[in-house]
Amino acid sequence: MKLKDILVASLFCYSAISSAETVFVTLEKDNAIAVVDPVEGKLLKTVEVGQRPRGIALSSDQQKLYIATSDDDAVIVVDVNTLKVVAKLPSGEDPETFALNSDGTKMYVSNEDDNQVTVINLIDHKAEKTVGVGVEPEGIAVSPNDEWIVSASETTNMVHWIDAKTLAIKANTLVDPRPRALSFTADGKQLWVTSEMNSSTMVIDVATKEIIKTIKFAIPAVGQEKVQPVGVVIDALQNWAYVALGPANRVAVINAKTYEVEKYLLVGARVWNLAFSPTQERLYTTNGVSHDISLIDTKNHKVTKSIAVGRYPWGLVVKK
Amino acid sequence: MLLVSNIEGVIAGNGFNIMLIRFKRMLSWLCFMRFFVLLVSFLGSGAVFSAPNQEIRVAYLTQEKKPLAALSNLDEVVKDKGWQGANLGLNDNNTTGQFTGQHYSLEKKLVALEGDVKATFLALLKENYQLIVVNLPADKLAEISALNKQQALLFDVATHTDTLRNENCMTSVLHLLPSRAMRADALAQYMRKKRWNKWFLVIGNTSEDKLYAQAIKRSAKKFAMKIVAEKTWLHSFDARRTAQADVPVFSQVDDYDVLVVADEQGLFGEYLSYRSWLPRPVIGTQGLTATAWHKTHEQWGAVQIQNRFKELAGRKMREEDYAAYLALRSIGEAATRTKEVNADSIKSYLLSAQFKLQGYKGKPLSFRPWNGQLRQPVLLAAPTSIVATPPLEGYLHPKNELDTLGFDQPEVHCQ
Numbered sequence: 001m002k003l004k005d006i007l008v009a010s011l012f013c014y015s016a017i018s019s020a021e022t023v024f025v026t027l028e029k030d031n032a033i034a035v036v037d038p039v040e041g042k043l044l045k046t047v048e049v050g051q052r053p054r055g056i057a058l059s060s061d062q063q064k065l066y067i068a069t070s071d072d073d074a075v076i077v078v079d080v081n082t083l084k085v086v087a088k089l090p091s092g093e094d095p096e097t098f099a100l101n102s103d104g105t106k107m108y109v110s111n112e113d114d115n116q117v118t119v120i121n122l123i124d125h126k127a128e129k130t131v132g133v134g135v136e137p138e139g140i141a142v143s144p145n146d147e148w149i150v151s152a153s154e155t156t157n158m159v160h161w162i163d164a165k166t167l168a169i170k171a172n173t174l175v176d177p178r179p180r181a182l183s184f185t186a187d188g189k190q191l192w193v194t195s196e197m198n199s200s201t202m203v204i205d206v207a208t209k210e211i212i213k214t215i216k217f218a219i220p221a222v223g224q225e226k227v228q229p230v231g232v233v234i235d236a237l238q239n240w241a242y243v244a245l246g247p248a249n250r251v252a253v254i255n256a257k258t259y260e261v262e263k264y265l266l267v268g269a270r271v272w273n274l275a276f277s278p279t280q281e282r283l284y285t286t287n288g289v290s291h292d293i294s295l296i297d298t299k300n301h302k303v304t305k306s307i308a309v310g311r312y313p314w315g316l317v318v319k320k
Numbered sequence: 321m322l323l324v325s326n327i328e329g330v331i332a333g334n335g336f337n338i339m340l341i342r343f344k345r346m347l348s349w350l351c352f353m354r355f356f357v358l359l360v361s362f363l364g365s366g367a368v369f370s371a372p373n374q375e376i377r378v379a380y381l382t383q384e385k386k387p388l389a390a391l392s393n394l395d396e397v398v399k400d401k402g403w404q405g406a407n408l409g410l411n412d413n414n415t416t417g418q419f420t421g422q423h424y425s426l427e428k429k430l431v432a433l434e435g436d437v438k439a440t441f442l443a444l445l446k447e448n449y450q451l452i453v454v455n456l457p458a459d460k461l462a463e464i465s466a467l468n469k470q471q472a473l474l475f476d477v478a479t480h481t482d483t484l485r486n487e488n489c490m491t492s493v494l495h496l497l498p499s500r501a502m503r504a505d506a507l508a509q510y511m512r513k514k515r516w517n518k519w520f521l522v523i524g525n526t527s528e529d530k531l532y533a534q535a536i537k538r539s540a541k542k543f544a545m546k547i548v549a550e551k552t553w554l555h556s557f558d559a560r561r562t563a564q565a566d567v568p569v570f571s572q573v574d575d576y577d578v579l580v581v582a583d584e585q586g587l588f589g590e591y592l593s594y595r596s597w598l599p600r601p602v603i604g605t606q607g608l609t610a611t612a613w614h615k616t617h618e619q620w621g622a623v624q625i626q627n628r629f630k631e632l633a634g635r636k637m638r639e640e641d642y643a644a645y646l647a648l649r650s651i652g653e654a655a656t657r658t659k660e661v662n663a664d665s666i667k668s669y670l671l672s673a674q675f676k677l678q679g680y681k682g683k684p685l686s687f688r689p690w691n692g693q694l695r696q697p698v699l700l701a702a703p704t705s706i707v708a709t710p711p712l713e714g715y716l717h718p719k720n721e722l723d724t725l726g727f728d729q730p731e732v733h734c735q
Contacts (some may be wrong), residue, residue, distance in 0.1 A: 094624075110626050135412045136418065136624055154621065155649075155678060156416040156657070172419040174656065197676045197684040223721055225683045236572040247682075306337055 026053040029311035055097040060104035068095040107173040152179040194229035231273040267294035286313040382455040404633035405641025409648025450663040473663040475647035489734040496643035500535035502726035503610035506698035508539035508708035516577035532582040548571035567595035613642035614701040622680040695722040
């Protein structure tokens with residue numbers, strides 16, 4: 001018993017000292033993923049995965065990476081330990097982004113060229129159904145209670161509310177031009193949607209499907225047309241929301257209670273996607289044009305580090 | 321959501337059976353309430369859509385063109401430039417329309433070479449078409465615009481003519497393609513950035529070439545560049561056979577940084593590259609060109625529309641197609657947001673600050689209210705790649721950097 005305790009304690013210690021987490025970043029132009037130790041600030045390795053990897057997610061047991069390799073028309077499954085491709089999912093053409101349900105049994109993929117969402121059963125790896133949506137679907141999210149799949153179409157300028165049980169569209173919310181990313185709050189009551197062309201982010205009430213707040217971004221001395229919101233995340237306590245502003249090279253820090261923008265943090269060039277560390281004390285950003293990721297300290301709202309990762313970092317996930 | 325969590329709390333407490341019955345009652349009440357909420361939001365004018373069943377009728381007016389002389393007989397002749405782009409825009413609008421209860425239709429009127437464009441236009445007005453995409457040369461556009469009397473909103477998808485955007489501007493016409501002035505400014509911004517300050521201007525002998533050269537001269541002045549030599553290409557010999565010998569002779573002028581060519585039809589400009597007396601880059605209508613769209617453009621989601629277009633048309637997208645696509649998409653955006661279909665409402669929405677169109681060029685597109693010109697980045701294209709996308713970094717504007725290209729508000733004298 002004692003030995004085991006010591007062993008457990010030493011293991012715990014080891015993991016606490018060596019690294020809090022690992023970040024996996026898709027590199028659109030390197031056809032690879034970067035494996036990064038963010039706390040040490042080190043790029044551990046780069047692993048080739050397939051053509052033009054973009055969307056990335058971690059399975060609920062943290063053992064598999066799902067990666068959309070857009071130009072291979074597939075979502076691949078990668079073993080998180082060996083970093084070898086173990087399966088290919090029938091994602092439909094040109095998959096860019098996708099979302100998983102809470103128990104990890106279903107994947108919903110946006111097929112931009114075909115104006116549809118493909119539903120994949122993750123147990124038998126079969127495509128179950130396609131749902132027709134608006135023109136150029138991109139951002140997709142599943143509500144925390146698995147009731148809704150929400151798909152944003154970039155040219156139709158709507159978010160489509162798909163009933164997860166029947167896979168029928170139940171409602172559509174017209175949003176600002178070119179909606180890119182969406183994110184539910186942890187309590188499932190709000191959906192945040194970014195609009196690339198209107199420099200805005202909308203907060204939608206999930207119960208009524210109506211926009212309750214539109215947050216406009218404006219940065220002194222930065223041209224308004226450069227302010228192009230993409231990725232959005234809200235912390236679990238719903239105190240802060242963060243929006244990546246693309247070629248404005250900044251992340252907006254928004255008070256999630258008052259919807260006031262409190263700060264713009266300068267990160268790398270063309271910041272696109274965001275992910276929290278497991279305890280949410282850090283936020284990571286992918287900066288497409290400067291080929292790096294930035295680390296944001298979420299307590300003090302300061303950018304602490306940037307790590308070069310490879311060409312055109314697109315998406316990222318964080319493993320405990 | 322609040323109600324649901326309350327129910328869960330109650331169930332977890334005592335008296336489970338009674339609670340279960342109560343829960344069921346509440347659930348049915350909740351279902352009813354949700355239905356009611358949905359009903360209200362469907363009926364209301366909120367963000368969730370109802371089905372108003374609106375028909376949006378768009379006409380497309382064009383005329384057969386006389387086949388023009390070409391540099392090479394092998395060049396593909398595309399007869400449906402513009403029309404296929406309009407169709408793609410129609411499809412996209414109808415995909416959106418299924419969620420808004422709106423349906424778009426497109427009526428094509430192709431006037432024969434010797435036919436009467438004015439009569440066809442009047443017939444369209446009589447049939448109460450209020451939204452008309454016009455793919456006609458500048459003189460024909462001016463003729464029908466004079467008959468319009470603001471009954472219809474016209475979407476010009478063909479002309480580059482500067483005067484139609486300035487002293488001869490027309491009410492109720494929106495121009496989708498960049499004017500010659502915008503193209504010349506885009507090239508000038510790039511040449512300025514490269515410090516190619518001394519230009520040798522070579523002009524063809526058509527009236528369009530002269531208009532292009534005028535725009536180049538205006539840009540040279542605007543960006544403080546110097547035209548050190550100017551020559552007209554006279555087509556006085558068989559260029560195909562003797563280009564190798566004649567271009568070096570023709571191009572012996574004082575030293576210059578860049579050769580700017582004005583040859584819109586493409587009859588001799590191609591011969592200048594690699595053959596000029598001094599080894600200098602060629603820019604303008606050949607060499608590095610300024611265009612609204614290009615087959616190699618793939619940034620900012622452009623790959624998606626390139627693919628969708630090719631699937632529909634079986635060929636690559638040309639700039640007239642892009643213009644007609646944007647015309648239909650502008651109509652779609654206005655109809656989706658205003659739920660109106662008449663020319664006045666569509667026009668006032670399109671000219672308002674609310675209108676922002678995604679055009680696959682990295683910046684929101686909008687119309688200049690002072691002359692109806694679509695603001696847009698201009699692609700600078702080499703034959704097989706995009707070199708730059710002005711407005712370039714550093715060319716500042718107090719309101720919108722896109723207005724560093726072409727005629728800005730104070731320069732425009734519309735009646």
